[in-house]
Amino acid sequence: MSRRVVRQSKFRHVFGQAAKADQAYEDIRVSKVTWDSSFCAVNPKFLAIIVEAGGGGAFIVLPLAKTGRVDKNFPLVTGHTAPVLDIDWCPHNDNVIASASDDTTVMVWQIPDYTPMRNITEPIITLEGHSKRVGILSWHPTARNVLLSAGGDNVIIIWNVGTGEVLLSLDDMHPDVIHSVCWNSNGSLLATTCKDKTLRIIDPRKGQVVANNFEEPVALQEMDTSNGVLLPFYDPDSSIVYLCGKGDSSIRYFEITDEPPFVHYLNTFSSKEPQRGMGFMPKRGLDVSKCEIARFYKLHERKCEPIVMTVPRKSDLFQDDLYPDTPGPEPALEADEWLAGQDAEPVLISLRDGYVPPKHRDLRVTKRNILDVRPPSGPRRSQSASDAPLSQQHTLETLLEEIKALRERVQAQEQRITALENMLCELVDGTD
Numbered sequence: 503m504s505r506r507v508v509r510q511s512k513f514r515h516v517f518g519q520a521a522k523a524d525q526a527y528e529d530i531r532v533s534k535v536t537w538d539s540s541f542c543a544v545n546p547k548f549l550a551i552i553v554e555a556g557g558g559g560a561f562i563v564l565p566l567a568k569t570g571r572v573d574k575n576f577p578l579v580t581g582h583t584a585p586v587l588d589i590d591w592c593p594h595n596d597n598v599i600a601s602a603s604d605d606t607t608v609m610v611w612q613i614p615d616y617t618p619m620r621n622i623t624e625p626i627i628t629l630e631g632h633s634k635r636v637g638i639l640s641w642h643p644t645a646r647n648v649l650l651s652a653g654g655d656n657v658i659i660i661w662n663v664g665t666g667e668v669l670l671s672l673d674d675m676h677p678d679v680i681h682s683v684c685w686n687s688n689g690s691l692l693a694t695t696c697k698d699k700t701l702r703i704i705d706p707r708k709g710q711v712v713a714n715n716f717e718e719p720v721a722l723q724e725m726d727t728s729n730g731v732l733l734p735f736y737d738p739d740s741s742i743v744y745l746c747g748k749g750d751s752s753i754r755y756f757e758i759t760d761e762p763p764f765v766h767y768l769n770t771f772s773s774k775e776p777q778r779g780m781g782f783m784p785k786r787g788l789d790v791s792k793c794e795i796a797r798f799y800k801l802h803e804r805k806c807e808p809i810v811m812t813v814p815r816k817s818d819l820f821q822d823d824l825y826p827d828t829p830g831p832e833p834a835l836e837a838d839e840w841l842a843g844q845d846a847e848p849v850l851i852s853l854r855d856g857y858v859p860p861k862h863r864d865l866r867v868t869k870r871n872i873l874d875v876r877p878p879s880g881p882r883r884s885q886s887a888s889d890a891p892l893s894q895q896h897t898l899e900t901l902l903e904e905i906k907a908l909r910e911r912v913q914a915q916e917q918r919i920t921a922l923e924n925m926l927c928e929l930v931d932g933t934d
Contacts, residue, residue, distance in 0.1 A: 509766065511757060511766070512813065512823060512824070513740060513742060513757055513768060513795075513813065514768065515813065515814055516742075516755065516768055516769060516795065516811055516812065516813055517769065517771075517811070517812060517814070518753060518769075518771030518809055518810065518811050518812075519809070519810050519812065520773060520800075520807055520808070520809050520810075521807060521808040521809070521810065524569060524570060525569050525808055526569065526570075526805050526806060526807045526808065527549065527551075527564060527568075527569055527570070527572060527805060527806040527807075528570060528571040528572060528804070528805045529571050529572050529574065529804060529805070530551055530553060530562065530572055530804060530805060530806060531553050531554040531804065532551060532552070532553060532554070532778050532779065532801050532802070532803060532804070532806075533552040533553055533554055533585065533586070534554060535552070535585045535587065535604075537585075537587045537588075537637055538637075538681065538731045538748065539552075539587055539588040539637060539638070539779070540588075540733050540779045540780050540781060540782075541589075541778060541779030541801055542589075542779045542780060542781035542799050542801050542806065543589045543590055543591050543599065543781055544566075544591070544781040544782070544783050544787070544799050545591040545596045545783075545784060545787060546566070546596060546783075546784065546786055546787035546857060546859045547565065547566060547596045547597070547615075547859050548563050548564065548565060548566065548591070548596070548599075548613060549563070549564045549565075549566055549781065549799060549806065550562065550563045550564075550579075550589050550591070550599055550781075551564075551779075551781075551801065551806060552585075552586045552587075552588075552589060552779075553578065555578065555580065555585075558580060558581075558582055558583050558584065558585075559580075559582035559583070559584055559585040559586035559587075559601075559603050559604065559605070560578040560579060560580040560582070560586065560621075561578065561579050561586050561589055561601060562576065562578050562579070563579055563599070563613050563622075564576075565617070568617075577617070577618045577619070577620055577621050577622060578621050578622070579599075579601070579611055579613075579621070579622045580621050580622070580623050581609055581622075581623050581624070581625055582601065582603035582604075582605050582607065582609065583603075583605045584603050584604035584605035584635070585603065585604045586601050586602070586603050586604075587602050587603060587604060587635065587636065587637040588601070588602040588636075588637055588638055588639045589601045589602075589639070590639040590640060590641055591641075592641050592865075593641050593643060593784070593829070593831065594641075594646055594831050594832065594833045595831070595863055595865060596831065596859050596860070597612055597613050597614070597615070597862055597863065597864075597865075598610065598611070598612060598613070598626075598865045599611050599613060600639050600641070600649055600663075601639075602636035602637060602638065602639045602651055602653075603635070603636060604635040604636075605635075606630070606632045606633065606634060606635060606636060606653070607628055607629065607630050607632075607636065608628070608629040608632075608636055608639065608649070608651045608661070609625035609627070609628050609629070610625055610626045610627050610628075610629070610649070610663050610865070611625050611626060612626050612864065612865055614862070614913070615862045616916070616917055616920055617920065618916060619916050619919060619920070626663075626865055626867050627663060627666050627867050629649075629651070629659075629661050629663070629666060631651075631659050631661075631668055631671070632651065632653035632654075632655055632657060632659065633653070633655045633657075634653050634654035634655040635653060635654045636651050636652070636653040636654075637652065637653065637654065638650075638651065638652035638653075638680065638682065638683050639651055640683055640684065640685060642660075642685060642689045642840065643685050643687060643688065643689045643829065643848055644688055644689050644833060644834040644835055644840075644845075644846050644847065644848050644849075645689055645833060645834070645835040645836065645837055645839070645840035646664070646833035646835065646836055646837060647662055647663040647664040647837050647865070648660060648661070648662060648663070648669065648689070648837050648840060649661045649663050650683060650685070650692075652680045652683050652694075653680075654679060655673075656673075656676045656677070656678065656679065656680060657671060657672065657673040658671070658672040658673075658675075658676075658680065658683065658692075658694070658706075659671050659672075660672075660706060662837040662838075662841075663865070663867070664837060664865075664866065664867060664868060665837075665867070665868055666867065669837065669841050670706050670707065670709070670841075672704065672706060672709060675694075675702065675704060675709075675711060676694065676696045676698075676702075677696070677698055678696055678697035678698045679696065679697040680694055680695070680696055680697075681694075681695045681696060681697060682694065682695045687738065687847065687848065688845050688846060688847050688848070689840065689845070690705070690845045691703055691704065691705055691706075691712070692704040692705075692706055700714050701714060701716060702714040707841065707843060720764045720765070721763055721764050721765035723756070723765060723767070725745070725747070725754065730747045730748045730749035730750050731747070731748045731749075732745050732746070732747055732748075733745070733746045733747075733748060733779075733780050734746075735780075735782040735796075735798075737785070737795070737796060739785055739825070739826055739828055740757075740795055740796075740824070741757055741758045741759065742755055742756065742757050742758070742768070742795075742796070743755065743756050743758060744782075744796065744798070744811075746777060746780045746798070747777075748777065748778070748779065748780075749776050749777070749778075750776060750777065751772060751773050751774060751775060751776045751777065752770050752771060752772045752773070753770065753771040753798065753809070754767070754769075754770045754771075755768050755769060755770075755771075755811070756768060771809065771811075773800075773809075775802055777800045777801060777802070778801040778802060778803060779800075779801040780798055780799065780800055780801065781798065781799035781801075781806075782796070782797075782798060782799075783796070783797040783798075783799070784829075785825075785828040785829075785853070786828060786829075786830060786831075786851065786853065786857040787857065788853075789856075790820060790821070790824075790825055790853050790854075790856060791818070791856070792810075792812060793812050793813045793814070793815045793821055793824060794810055794811065794812055795811055795812065795813055795824060796810075796811035797809070797810050797811065798811075820853075820854050825853045825854075827850035827851060827852050827853075828850060828851065828853060829848035829849070829850060829851075830848070830849055830850060830851035831859075831860060832849045833849070834846035834847065834848060834849050
């Protein structure tokens with residue numbers, strides 16, 4: 503008589519649990535746009551959600567600690583002239599987020615640590631290069647300021663956000679709409695899925711498809727009969743993939759191993775209400791003291807609900823086997839180094855003492871000045887005419903410096919007003 507051997511795994515008993523009601527974010531008008539992105543992005547500082555907005559596109563950015571009911575006048579990030587379709591936080595700067603829109607543009611935003619008094623309407627930079635709507639964004643995992651965008655024009659553009667320049671344009675690899683794009687761990691290759699039902703592995707710097715049309719899958723798992731889009735989230739530290747069905751009310755998770763059958767079903771987290779979208783917290787934003795290995799931010803019609811995945815452990819000590827060193831916020835390469843052919847693995851950090859987000863860091867954008875370009879050679883000009891571009895350049899630089907100074911002054915005043923308001927509230931509470 504044979505006995506069934508139970509597979510050993512420290513993740514067999516991972517369980518999901520929704521946060522308490524007072525830990526959710528209430529009264530948020532989640533976008534109703536019919537698009538297949540997650541509509542939500544989160545990092546150790548902020549939660550960003552694409553919301554309904556009249557006369558254009560917008561998303562809301564909330565400090566993680568600002569749970570409960572969100573004021574209807576809470577400032578939004580606005581600027582797009584059509585609905586926002588995707589958002590993505592920069593992995594190397596927790597105050598920088600990119601947004602893609604139906605208006606064919608990509609905008610990059612600097613989010614202050616303090617709560618602004620009014621809508622944020624001025625992006626750091628606007629990236630224009632797509633001819634149709636832009637629905638996919640993905641930051642490079644190891645190179646500073648490198649951002650990928652994919653649009654309805656079936657084109658993938660890789661940008662240097664620091665200069666606003668196009669590094670690479672992949673415009674002849676997809677005959678139909680691109681559904682998803684993902685970098686590998688060091689950013690040397692891309693994986694894409696397309697409406698033509700083909701998975702492609704692309705070397706972006708060579709502009710070549712290095713693999714596609716995988717004939718035999720290593721594992722085949724039938725999920726259900728729903729036709730909703732699956733949002734996959736993979737944690738390389740634990741080798742667990744989480745599948746969240748858009749419009750579904752469950753999260754299924756599987757462990758990936760090197761030996762057959764490769765994919766092992768672990769469990770399913772189920773709730774009553776379907777999800778409109780889902781955010782996935784980076785590993786450095788988790789609470790290691792509670793053996794938390796994943797945290798999702800589930801979008802409902804009018805709220806966002808955190809869902810925590812935990813490995814049950816009796817000990818209160820740091821669990822080394824659950825938390826190997828994980829990618830931190832420091833980039834390993836500069837944009838020009840990556841473009842020149844260099845590759846580097848992510849710079850890892852330990853979570854033994856928890857993770858403390860670094861202080862606010864500004865993203866510096868250096869735009870090329872068109873006035874620096876020499877005029878074409880031609881008939882000899884007078885001395886005054888040749889000096890004109892220099893004077894124009896000087897005037898433009900002076901104006902830019904004044905605008906920068908004014909912007910800094912406005913931000914300082916906003917911070918001062920916020921501090922005074924907080925003091926006033928404390929005084930009022932004290933008198934009560």
